[in-house]
Amino acid sequence: MQNFLLTLAYDGTNYCGFQVQPNGRSVAQTFQDGLEAVLGCRPDIKGCSRTDAGVHALGFMLNFHADTRIPPRKLPLALNQHLPPDIRVLDARIVPEDFHARYAAHTKTYLYRIRNHPIDSPFEAAYYTRVPRRLDEARMQQAAQGFVGTHDFLALCATGSSAAAHGDTVRTITACSVTRQGDEISIEVTADGYLYNMVRILAGTLCEVGAGRLAPESIPEILASRDRSRAGPTLPAKGLFLKSVDYDL
Amino acid sequence: MQNFLLTLAYDGTNYCGFQVQPNGRSVAQTFQDGLEAVLGCRPDIKGCSRTDAGVHALGFMLNFHADTRIPPRKLPLALNQHLPPDIRVLDARIVPEDFHARYAAHTKTYLYRIRNHPIDSPFEAAYYTRVPRRLDEARMQQAAQGFVGTHDFLALCATGSSAAAHGDTVRTITACSVTRQGDEISIEVTADGYLYNMVRILAGTLCEVGAGRLAPESIPEILASRDRSRAGPTLPAKGLFLKSVDYDL
Numbered sequence: 056m057q058n059f060l061l062t063l064a065y066d067g068t069n070y071c072g073f074q075v076q077p078n079g080r081s082v083a084q085t086f087q088d089g090l091e092a093v094l095g096c097r098p099d100i101k102g103c104s105r106t107d108a109g110v111h112a113l114g115f116m117l118n119f120h121a122d123t124r125i126p127p128r129k130l131p132l133a134l135n136q137h138l139p140p141d142i143r144v145l146d147a148r149i150v151p152e153d154f155h156a157r158y159a160a161h162t163k164t165y166l167y168r169i170r171n172h173p174i175d176s177p178f179e180a181a182y183y184t185r186v187p188r189r190l191d192e193a194r195m196q197q198a199a200q201g202f203v204g205t206h207d208f209l210a211l212c213a214t215g216s217s218a219a220a221h222g223d224t225v226r227t228i229t230a231c232s233v234t235r236q237g238d239e240i241s242i243e244v245t246a247d248g249y250l251y252n253m254v255r256i257l258a259g260t261l262c263e264v265g266a267g268r269l270a271p272e273s274i275p276e277i278l279a280s281r282d283r284s285r286a287g288p289t290l291p292a293k294g295l296f297l298k299s300v301d302y303d304l
Numbered sequence: 305m306q307n308f309l310l311t312l313a314y315d316g317t318n319y320c321g322f323q324v325q326p327n328g329r330s331v332a333q334t335f336q337d338g339l340e341a342v343l344g345c346r347p348d349i350k351g352c353s354r355t356d357a358g359v360h361a362l363g364f365m366l367n368f369h370a371d372t373r374i375p376p377r378k379l380p381l382a383l384n385q386h387l388p389p390d391i392r393v394l395d396a397r398i399v400p401e402d403f404h405a406r407y408a409a410h411t412k413t414y415l416y417r418i419r420n421h422p423i424d425s426p427f428e429a430a431y432y433t434r435v436p437r438r439l440d441e442a443r444m445q446q447a448a449q450g451f452v453g454t455h456d457f458l459a460l461c462a463t464g465s466s467a468a469a470h471g472d473t474v475r476t477i478t479a480c481s482v483t484r485q486g487d488e489i490s491i492e493v494t495a496d497g498y499l500y501n502m503v504r505i506l507a508g509t510l511c512e513v514g515a516g517r518l519a520p521e522s523i524p525e526i527l528a529s530r531d532r533s534r535a536g537p538t539l540p541a542k543g544l545f546l547k548s549v550d551y552d553l
Contacts, residue, residue, distance in 0.1 A: 066426045111427070131423060141426045174380060177315045177390045178360070182427060 056120045058154055059127065060304075061134075062146040063115040067106060068181050068293065069141060073115065074105040082106075082142060086117070089137040093130075094123050103156040103300045104163060107252075109292030111182065113166070114145070114299040118156045150304065159302050162229055164245040166296040167258040172238040183239070184258075184294035190265030192240055195233040198264040199242070201274025202231045202257060208250050209281040211260070213289065216251035224250055224281075233261060240265075243298070252289050259287035305369045308376065309399040309553075310383075312364040315390040316355060317430050317542065322364065323354040331355075331391060335366070338386040342379075343372050352405040352549045353412060356501075358541030360431065362415070363394070363548040367405040399553065408551050411478055413494040415545040416507040421487040432488070433507075433543035439514030441489055444482040447513040448491070450523025451480045451506060457499050458530040460509070462538065465500035473499055473530075482510060489514075492547070501538050508536035 063086070071079030083100060091097045103116040125133060130147035138144070168183040170176060171190050176183075209224040218224055230245040242258050260277065263269040269277075269287070277285045312335070320328030332349060340346045352365040374382060379396035387393070417432040419425060420439050425432075458473040467473055479494040491507050509526065512518040518526075518536070526534045 064426050135423060140424065140429055143423050143426045145423055174384060174392050174394055175389065177313050177392045178428075178431060180389055 056122055058118055058120050058150050058152050060116060060118045060148055060150040060154065060156065061144055063112060064143050064145055065112050066141040067109050067111045071108045072106050073102050085142060089134050092137040093133045094121055101156050103160055106297055107292050110295045112297040115297050116156045116300045118150065118154060160300045162245050162247050162301045164243060164298045165254045166298045167242040167254055168294045169240040170238055171240050181293055184290050186262060188266060190240060190262060192233050192235040192265065194271045195261045195265040197271040198261055198274050199231040199233050202228050206278045207281060208253055210277050210283055210286045211253045211256040212250035213252035214283055218250050254295060255290045256286050259290045263287040305371050307367055307369050307399050307401050307403055309365060309367045309397055309403065309405065310393055311395040312361060313392050313394055314361050316358050316360045318390060320357045321355050322351050334391060338383050341386040342382045343370055350405050352409055353546065355546055356541050359544045361546040364546055365405045365549045367399065367403060409549045411494050411496055411550045413492060413547045414503045415547045416491040416503055417543045418489040419487055420489050430542055433539050435511060437515060439489060439511060441482050441484040441514065443520045444510045444514040446520040447510055447523050448480040448482050451477050455527050456530060457502055459526050459532055459535045460502045460505040461499035462501035463532055467499050503544060504539045505535050508539045512536040
């Protein structure tokens with residue numbers, strides 16, 4: 056048996072998330088259908104994270120064990136022929152037998168895309184959240200630095216999550232940046248782990264800063280409050296992309 | 305009556321082109337339906353060009369005469385509420401009474417997008433042509449300069465076009481550039497006018513150069529031949545965008 060590590064990009068619009076769910080079509084299930092068509096078996100797959108319904112991925116990582124004579128470099132092409140166009144396998148390689156796409160991850164990087172314009176794009180409306188009023192990206196970038204470090208992120212956690220119930224809400228954000236290119240604002244966050252809806256709430260909080268409704272200096276205070284109601288709104292899933300996962304490989 | 309000049313962006317995937325056609329749904333008709341809903345009348349509209357079936361636009365210009373108390377700055381929002389999401393009005397302004405979006409155009413700029421990668425993107429497959437084999441963009445950029453200037457472009461004209469039948473095939477390309485950003489190659493062409501399929505054939509010819517099947521120096525010879533069969537293939541419509549129109553305004 057060999058352990059295959061694959062890189063996927065997918066449009067999450069029509070999926071209930073990565074993980075197999077009782078209701079709705081998941082990316083994992085759809086991927087397994089393709090895998091079964093190519094390998095003739097249906098191995099268990101380990102994803103680097105659960106992504107929520109409607110969240111996209113530029114570099115989702117998963118691994119599975121299988122016996123096949125197909126060389127890794129030929130796997131992407133073979134699998135893509137059996138997957139719908141909204142899921143693409145970008146890369147495949149062999150990793151050590153005990154490698155696990157989730158547990159081996161040092162950090163994961165998410166991207167949140169905002170279109171800061173009064174009018175939607177006819178091309179990309181499924182891939183950003185639109186904020187009509189001008190946001191001040193310099194204020195947002197300043198505020199973003201308040202999230203960097205090891206903190207209790209309970210204030211950025213959707214209420215009712217299991218991590219919150221277990222008091223397991225300390226994470227380390229190693230980088231957080233806000234950049235503008237024309238009408239597009241990109242928020243990038245790298246962390247060792249995330250609470251439920253954490254990036255979407257973090258992005259919503261930065262938008263409050265960008266719109267002038269929160270001070271850039273208010274982030275440490277919001278985190279210290281451990282109070283979800285002090286942070287900004289949860290932005291929609293469609294602007295969120297899992298960008299990359301960092302491993303020692 | 306006031307003369308309104310509007311800027312539109314649209315996804316051409318589901319349209320038979322801009323111009324009203326006997327068969328198929330055109331952007332013009334769909335736009336007029338929206339205009340009628342907002343103004344209560346159905347003015348004649350003049351587009352800056354006919355775009356072919358499946359061609360997209362980032363900055364399509366059109367004008368029409370109408371009597372309305374809606375100020376131009378409020379027109380985009382009002383119209384967008386009555387248009388499908390694949391057509392967006394970006395801007396509206398009043399222009400002199402005799403201004404005509406097509407005849408007043410000095411130059412028009414088209415963009416042709418190529419994804420130079422063996423695997424499609426799950427997000428943008430409707431907005432580029434994919435070329436799996438590595439293209440040499442420096443060779444393409446060198447060849448592109450051979451198109452700049454006033455030339456007979458019959459070699460880049462789809463056979464059977466009316467311009468060709470009338471011997472009206474001289475045009476002036478003022479700029480032609482090839483740039484790469486990661487896996488995306490952009491070909492931009494600015495000209496005073498275009499023959500039928502000219503940009504798609506020009507892009508196809510540059511891809512032949514990028515793949516090493518034509519020499520970068522061969523462009524003047526191909527143009528001088530006035531022979532369609534000497535140029536490259538006509539690339540698909542879905543990679544083509546009308547980017548902008550240059551007026552004295």
